[in-house]
Every structure is written in structure tokens, then in C-alpha cells.
Amino acid sequence: MAMENQTLKDAGNTGTPLERYVNIHVGNFINVFLSVLAVLVMLAACIALVQIVHHGFPQLWRAPDEYQTLHLLLQKILLLAIAGELGLLLLFHRTSAAVEVVMFVIARKMVATDVTAFDLLMGSAALAALLVVRFYYLPGKPE
Numbered sequence: 341m342a343m344e345n346q347t348l349k350d351a352g353n354t355g356t357p358l359e360r361y362v363n364i365h366v367g368n369f370i371n372v373f374l375s376v377l378a379v380l381v382m383l384a385a386c387i388a389l390v391q392i393v394h395h396g397f398p399q400l401w402r403a404p405d406e407y408q409t410l411h412l413l414l415q416k417i418l419l420l421a422i423a424g425e426l427g428l429l430l431l432f433h434r435t436s437a438a439v440e441v442v443m444f445v446i447a448r449k450m451v452a453t454d455v456t457a458f459d460l461l462m463g464s465a466a467l468a469a470l471l472v473v474r475f476y477y478l479p480g481k482p483e
Contacts (some may be wrong), residue, residue: 349437378430383422394415418448423424441442 355363396413403409422444429437449455450463 366465374430378427381423381430382427385420385427388416388423389420392420408453411451414451415448418444418451422448436478436480439478440468442472443474446470 354360390412396416399409400406402412415428422441424440426435428434429441446463446466450460450467455463
């Protein structure tokens with residue numbers, strides 16, 4: 341974060357006064373826009389969570405095919421996880437958040453009912469590779 345602040349200070353000190361003004365204000369606008377976008381994504385995820393809890397879980401006991409209902413419920417829950425990680429990515433711009441978003445997308449695809457054995461194999465390999473990248477090649481401690 342200190343490096344990012346130093347870069348912003350350096351960007352504000354170079355160029356003509358008009359360029360400095362544009363750099364500072366456009367950068368502030370982009371940060372505000374991404375923050376609002378992250379809040380909207382999280383708000384949509386909260387609304388979807390209420391909908392899943394209110395309508396999705398009771399379907400497990402009423403549906404004639406519980407297995408299909410469970411698959412749909414897991415897909416919706418993973419979609420909420422993707423939304424949460426996307427909100428974190430928009431706010432903090434961490435590489436680990438981008439890797440986690442991709443991991444959740446792959447996991448959601450693997451939960452679908454129409455996947456083949458090859459899709460499962462490739463998804464498992466991709467998840468394993470992303471886990472290795474996440475834990476061994478990205479800076480900082482995994483949370």
C-alpha cells in the first residue's frame with residue numbers, strides 16, 4: 341500500500357499543471373466509481389443471499405429431485421462467493437483476490453450437472469494449479 345501511495349504521489353508531481361490536475365481528479369473518480377461498484381455488487385449479493393435462504397433451502401425438502409435442487413443451491417452459493425470476492429477485488433486490487441475469484445468460478449462450473457469427466461479432470465487440475473500459485477507464488481501470507 342505504501343508503494344501505491346508513493347506511485348500516486350509521483351504521478352501527481354510529474355507533467356504540466358493540467359496533467360497533474362487531471363491525474364489526481366481522474367484517479368479519485370476511478371476510486372469512487374470502483375467503491376460504488378463494489379458496494380452495489382455486495383448489495384446484490386446480500387439480496388441474493390436472502391432469496392436463497394428464503395426460497396432455496398426450503399426447496400430441498402419439497403422438491404421431488406433433491407439432488408438437482410442441491411446442485412442449483414450450491415451453484416447459487418458459489419455465485420455469492422464470486423460476488424463477494426469480486427467486491428474485494430474492486431476495493432483492494434489484490435492479486436490473491438483475483439486468483440480466488442477464478443477459483444470460485446472454476447468450482448462453480450465443476451458443480452454443474454452437465455459437466456463431463458474431462459471437464460472435472462481439467463477443473464481439478466486448474467484448481468490445484470491455482471492453489472499452488474496462491475500459496476507459493478503470491479506475496480503475503482494466505483488468509
